[in-house]
Amino acid sequence: xxxxxxxxxxxxxxxxxxxxxxxxxxxxxxxxxxxxxxxxxxxxxxxxxxxxxxxxxxxxxxxxx
Numbered sequence: 276x277x278x279x280x281x282x283x284x285x286x287x288x289x290x291x292x293x294x295x296x297x298x299x300x301x302x303x304x305x306x307x308x309x310x311x312x313x314x315x316x317x318x319x320x321x322x323x324x325x326x327x328x329x330x331x332x333x334x335x336x337x338x339x340x
Contacts, residue, residue, distance in 0.1 A: 283308060 286309050290296050300306055306313050 283305070286296050286298065290309075296309070298305070298309060
């Protein structure tokens with residue numbers, strides 16, 4: 276198992292046991308796989324917006340500037 280998948284499994288297990296996880300990523304597939312909600316910054320200095328990972332993917336928000 277590669278390191279990325281092992282990390283994902285650890286995050287899922289920790290969250291399933293009631294833990295809260297703060298994850299940062301530039302990869303929407305990680306957000307979709309691991310998050311039940313996310314905050315996206317789409318431009319420097321703007322206020323964050325709470326979105327579902329799937330709606331962020333549809334809108335093209337990937338956290339990059």
